[in-house]
Amino acid sequence: MSAPQFADHVDLRLRVNGVVRALDRIDARVSLLDLLREHLELTGAKKGCNHGECGACTVLLDGHRVNGCMVLAAAADGREVVTVEGLASDGQLHAVQRAFIEHDAFQCGFCTPGQVISAVACISEGHATEEREIREWMSGNICRCSSYPQIVEAVKAAAAAENNPPPR
Amino acid sequence: MKPFAYARVTTLEDALAAAREPGTVVLAGGTELLNWLRLGISGPDRLVDISRVAGLDRIERLPGGGLRIGALVRLNHVAADEDVERDWPVLREAIHRSASAQLRNLATIGANLLQKTRCPYFRSEDSAPCNRRVPGSGCGARQGHDERHALFGWTEDCIATQPSDPAVALAALDAQVVTRSASGGRRIAVTDFHVLPADGVDRDTVLEHGELIEAIELGAPAPRSAYVKVRERESYEYALASAAATVELDDGGRIESARIALGSVALRPWRLTEAEHRIAGLAPDDPAVTAALAAALEQAHPVPGSAYKIAIARGAARRALMTAAEVHP
Numbered sequence: 001m002s003a004p005q006f007a008d009h010v011d012l013r014l015r016v017n018g019v020v021r022a023l024d025r026i027d028a029r030v031s032l033l034d035l036l037r038e039h040l041e042l043t044g045a046k047k048g049c050n051h052g053e054c055g056a057c058t059v060l061l062d063g064h065r066v067n068g069c070m071v072l073a074a075a076a077d078g079r080e081v082v083t084v085e086g087l088a089s090d091g092q093l094h095a096v097q098r099a100f101i102e103h104d105a106f107q108c109g110f111c112t113p114g115q116v117i118s119a120v121a122c123i124s125e126g127h128a129t130e131e132r133e134i135r136e137w138m139s140g141n142i143c144r145c146s147s148y149p150q151i152v153e154a155v156k157a158a159a160a161a162e163n164n165p166p167p168r
Numbered sequence: 169m170k171p172f173a174y175a176r177v178t179t180l181e182d183a184l185a186a187a188r189e190p191g192t193v194v195l196a197g198g199t200e201l202l203n204w205l206r207l208g209i210s211g212p213d214r215l216v217d218i219s220r221v222a223g224l225d226r227i228e229r230l231p232g233g234g235l236r237i238g239a240l241v242r243l244n245h246v247a248a249d250e251d252v253e254r255d256w257p258v259l260r261e262a263i264h265r266s267a268s269a270q271l272r273n274l275a276t277i278g279a280n281l282l283q284k285t286r287c288p289y290f291r292s293e294d295s296a297p298c299n300r301r302v303p304g305s306g307c308g309a310r311q312g313h314d315e316r317h318a319l320f321g322w323t324e325d326c327i328a329t330q331p332s333d334p335a336v337a338l339a340a341l342d343a344q345v346v347t348r349s350a351s352g353g354r355r356i357a358v359t360d361f362h363v364l365p366a367d368g369v370d371r372d373t374v375l376e377h378g379e380l381i382e383a384i385e386l387g388a389p390a391p392r393s394a395y396v397k398v399r400e401r402e403s404y405e406y407a408l409a410s411a412a413a414t415v416e417l418d419d420g421g422r423i424e425s426a427r428i429a430l431g432s433v434a435l436r437p438w439r440l441t442e443a444e445h446r447i448a449g450l451a452p453d454d455p456a457v458t459a460a461l462a463a464a465l466e467q468a469h470p471v472p473g474s475a476y477k478i479a480i481a482r483g484a485a486r487r488a489l490m491t492a493a494e495v496h497p
Contacts, residue, residue, distance in 0.1 A: 064244075
């Protein structure tokens with residue numbers, strides 16, 4: 001057993017949107033959200049409250065949705081992160097992104113990246129079968145424009161599309 | 169945020185060795201600690217990350233029918249556990265009514281008990297009187313906004329409440345906190361875990377510096393159990409008051425035994441022990457049950473702004489008990 005090495009700066013390696021990123025000498029106080037926004041130029045995840053109260057910073061950490069502001073970057077070392085920038089593939093928006101557009105599920109758009117990531121997780125968790133359930137399991141994402149009815153419709157539609165994928 | 173040094177440990181031995189050093193705080197899920205650091209509630213020199221300590225992330229059935237939940241199991245994983253869903257639904261419900269899906273993917277069951285009060289004077293970003301933040305500065309809430317505060321067990325020094333939902337369920341279940349420290353470890357009843365203001369406002373729990381929670385242990389299954397949370401919005405909000413109830417019914421459908429705990433009414437989950445005894449032998453919908461709960465709440469001593477919570481707590485207790493007993497009055 002070797003004594004743990006305490007340091008005020010840390011070297012990090014983590015996979016972000018499928019790409020391994022290495023960062024040296026990151027201040028131990030930096031949150032995962034600030035790492036993404038300030039060090040990796042991924043500004044999709046938004047800093048709303050910085051207290052875990054609004055959900056605008058929601059990202060996937062090892063496949064689970066979390067508030068990026070409530071995770072220390074140091075604690076995410078070696079983990080896999082997916083942000084809204086990592087959802088599209090082959091030039092095609094993710095089904096949830098398309099559903100948000102089709103259902104006008106935003107006004108100002110500030111909360112949208114967090115809503116979209118949260119919705120992707122909500123659907124894969126199996127918590128998007130009906131409106132009441134969607135409202136409960138999406139409650140960690142606040143929308144000041146109050147686009148909730150449209151967000152619910154978008155999540156419902158994306159969940160249904162996922163269960164019955166159209167022929168390609 | 170004050171600078172600190174960070175290290176990650178992967179064994180309980182390393183965690184204990186690091187945690188007992190002065191100026192060191194422990195990071196698990198981070199959903200409370202990061203805000204304490206930002207607000208200056210905590211300002212450590214060293215932060216030891218125990219989130220990857222091996223062996224503390226498992227749920228195991230105990231001989232005799234109980235359940236041992238490793239301290240680092242995330243709240244959503246506790247609630248999704250099949251044994252918890254079937255045998256301890258009150259815990260699953262309390263977790264599902266806590267925070268948000270995102271926070272529950274981070275927050276751990278062990279550290280959930282270490283949540284500090286949501287009193288706005290305690291959580292203030294500016295300097296506000298609070299004996300917990302600055303000893304001797306007074307209780308801002310006692311002279312100011314006291315509408316989210318205590319009905320039981322408060323003093324002039326502090327009128328705050330404990331905000332955890334899972335803690336209320338665990339108190340009703342007579343769960344045990346299993347700890348480890350350099351000198352060994354101990355078992356602490358959840359009902360004895362939090363410190364009331366009369367015993368000092370310099371600490372929230374009986375946990376010593378360097379003592380870590382290893383697991384939460386549940387005793388016999390409580391399949392008839394339920395959690396009721398009353399709040400100002402339907403989801404993602406702290407309770408005004410809440411209640412957890414477990415009940416066992418005899419062959420005639422009468423209450424054989426019951427356990428009831430209230431949440432957000434004191435600085436610890438508040439068991440209604442006297443009422444629990446009084447309702448044994450009664451049918452769940454017997455008016456005497458309602459009378460026993462009313463009598464229990466008559467013993468409340470609310471701060472003025474929170475007197476309205478008595479009726480809410482009484483109703484939550486009754487509804488939790490009826491739901492646990494599957495009676496729909």
